[in-house]
Structures are given as structure tokens and as C-alpha cells.
Amino acid sequence: MGVIVIQRVRVRWGAAGRGAPQANARRGLNRPVTLPAPLPTGDVVVHDVLADEAASYSPRSDVLTGGVSIARDLTLWLAFEGSAVTVERLPGWAAFPRTGVSTRLFTLAQGQVGRYRANFRLIGCDCDPSWYYEDWMVHVSNGSAAGDRFLRGDPDHVVDNRVHLYGGPAPRASR
Template sequence: MSIARNLNLWLTSDGPAVTVERLPGAAAFPPPGVSARLFTLAHGQVGRYRANFRFRFTQCACDPSWYYEDWVVHVSNGRVAHDRFLHGEPDHDVDNRVHLYGGPARRDNR
């Protein structure tokens, strides 16, 4: 679970199910907010979370330098086939990618 925490994800088990939530982070965009429930996985299920973020190097307005991260995170509840993340379809798919300069959300066919 420490890997999930390092990714600002919170895992909660409720019997055989696992709920995955995104915790507020330090991204400049999308703006930090409250946690958001991503999905609940039954035993043997896989969830995929996609997001992109814009971060500032400093909190000072005098330095407008940015860097970007584009995430694809797979989470499983229990053991799954070794190639499930790469070749299988997830049971739950959350795509929170945004256009980092405003405008409509970024989507692709992946």
C-alpha cells in the first residue's frame, strides 16, 4: 500500500472489495482539491487510472517554469495474469486527463 500512497492513491478494503481513491496532490493543474473515488474492485478485477498533471518547480510567481507528468496506473485486487495490465482490458477505466492549457478535456482512442 505504500506504493499507492506515493502515487496519492488511497486503498480501502471492504470485505473482498477494494476501493481506490485519488488523494489531493501538489499539482498546479488540475488544481488540488478533495479526494475522488476512482473505482471499487472485486477480487480478481483490474482498474486503470489515467491522468496528466502540470507542476511548478517553485511556488514563487517569479519562476514560471513547469514540468508535466502523464500517468497510467493499473491496480488489481488480488493476483491477475502476468500480462493482464499490458494486454487485457481493465474492468474499470477512469480517464482524468485534461488539456493542460484549458479548453476541452484531452481524449484519445487508447
């Protein structure tokens, strides 16, 4: 197994942030960013970025490293066959869309990058049943990645599982 680099960029907002002015405030925030340098060593390196409405969409970034189990914290499953890695989306805690089974996203050969897009309506704990929403852009690189790897070029595989969170037709797919 080689190095796997994962970057998850999330934008989060509450129910009050559903209107057009609030949507304009978060437009363009869910895009790849430069990886921190130097990246720590490890089998799996995760760069997790969150732009939260509660923090005026000021991005907060964490870098985590470890074995393949670290991907489970992102509801991803990594399976290896030789130098290839298969990435699956595990069932999560989303209230909508509800998925009860794992979904295969893509298989990456050495040096390939995959992009996964999704959005969710989530609910807090039982003590705080308020809704909030997240829009994700996840990049996975099978192999070490330069700081701008997710910013340049097209990924080798793209999966867009975004849905319309407020009812109506699904949003227009984009790369």
C-alpha cells in the same frame, strides 16, 4: 486483505517540450508495460515507470513493496471491505488541475483490474518555479498479477481524468 499490484507509468516533459515535434517523440510512451518477474512479496506491490524528457524518454523503473501506506506515495488511497478494495485519488501537488478533495476512482472485486488516466501541470520547489508536465496511466489489480496482466484484455473499470493542459478542449478520451 490480498495482494494489490499497482503499475504507474508516467511520461514527464518540460515547458520547452510542448510543441508538436516533442509531442510526437513521446507519443505512445504512456502505455502499460510487462511487470518485472518475479514480483516481490508484500500486501501492496508498486511498479513505478517514468519516461522523462530529461533522460531522452528512456524509461526508468522502480519496484516497491509494503503495506497500504505505500500507495499514498502515488497519491492513492486504498480501503478494504472484505475482499474488495476501493481506490481513491488523494489531493496532490499539481498546479493544474487543482483538486482539494479525494476522488473515488473505483471499487475492485477480487481478480478485477482498474485503469486510471490523468495528466498534470506541476511546478518544482519554490527555489525552481519552472513548470513541468506529467501524463499518467495507473493500473491497479486486486489480486496477484501475471507479468502481462495490464497488457492484455480490457480493465474492469476505467476512469479518465485527463484535461487539456495548455488550454482549449479536453483531449479525446480513449481506453
